[in-house]
Amino acid sequence: KQEVTQIPAALSVPEGENLVLNCSFTDSAIYNLQWFRQDPGKGLTSLLLIQSSQREQTSGRLNASLDKSSGRSTLYIAASQPGDSATYLCAVKLAYQLIWGAGTKLIIKP
Amino acid sequence: KAGVTQTPRYLIKTRGQQVTLSCSPISGHRSVSWYQQTPGQGLQFLFEYFSETQRNKGNFPGRFSGRQFSNSRSEMNVSTLELGDSALYLCASSQAEGRVTEAFFGQGTRLTVV
Numbered sequence: 001k002q003e004v005t006q007i008p009a010a011l012s013v014p015e016g017e018n019l020v021l022n023c024s025f026t027d028s029a030i031y032n033l034q035w036f037r038q039d040p041g042k043g044l045t046s047l048l049l050i051q052s053s054q055r056e057q058t059s060g061r062l063n064a065s066l067d068k069s070s071g072r073s074t075l076y077i078a079a080s081q082p083g084d085s086a087t088y089l090c091a092v093k094l095a096y097q098l099i100w101g102a103g104t105k106l107i108i109k110p
Numbered sequence: 111k112a113g114v115t116q117t118p119r120y121l122i123k124t125r126g127q128q129v130t131l132s133c134s135p136i137s138g139h140r141s142v143s144w145y146q147q148t149p150g151q152g153l154q155f156l157f158e159y160f161s162e163t164q165r166n167k168g169n170f171p172g173r174f175s176g177r178q179f180s181n182s183r184s185e186m187n188v189s190t191l192e193l194g195d196s197a198l199y200l201c202a203s204s205q206a207e208g209r210v211t212e213a214f215f216g217q218g219t220r221l222t223v224v
Binding site: 034041042046089091097102103 | 114116143145152153154158160166168200202212213214215216217218220
């Protein structure tokens with residue numbers, strides 16, 4: 001059974017710092033991995049999608065990596081800003097569904 | 111291009127009642143999935159539809175059902191509501207039949223059962 005774990009559960013850093021969020025999964029038989037952002041009481045915003053054959057994807061200040069063999073993905077946020085404060089979730093794609101981590105709640109202090 | 115639209119945004123229902131939630135996917139997207147999000151259980155998969163066919167169903171009781179119409183719009187229904195059904199219900203749409211496509215989510219429907 002696929003399980004997805006995100007560490008840490010919460011993170012508070014000063015503005016301007018670079019930071020890394022971690023996601024691990026137990027079964028490497030995935031189609032892709034997606035990182036999402038969720039603001040309080042809101043839906044999910046897709047940040048990055050990494051196909052199973054890819055090693056990393058970049059969008060602006062965000063960079064996500066994928067190591068299927070070790071069952072790990074990281075989301076790197078450069079030069080963090082208060083507007084980055086949100087919960088970040090990773091999800092792995094199986095045949096017809098996403099399996100989710102519990103999320104990392106990120107607070108960027110001005 | 112409009113995103114995924116879920117209606118209504120908020121609902122308050124009484125135990126024992128039933129409820130229907132609606133999801134309109136991004137134009138051209140044929141796959142629609144539903145997820146339940148609660149503080150205790152996180153995000154859990156409910157079901158996925160493609161071209162009006164349910165392809166997969168999560169581990170939820172039969173009180174949870176859904177359907178997809180020929181225009182790809184989807185509805186989910188919960189009968190005999192319980193307090194534990196209070197949650198944010200999220201709908202996702204994907205473009206193609208392929209399993210590698212990106213999922214896009216709506217803003218969700220917040221259901222409160224009292």
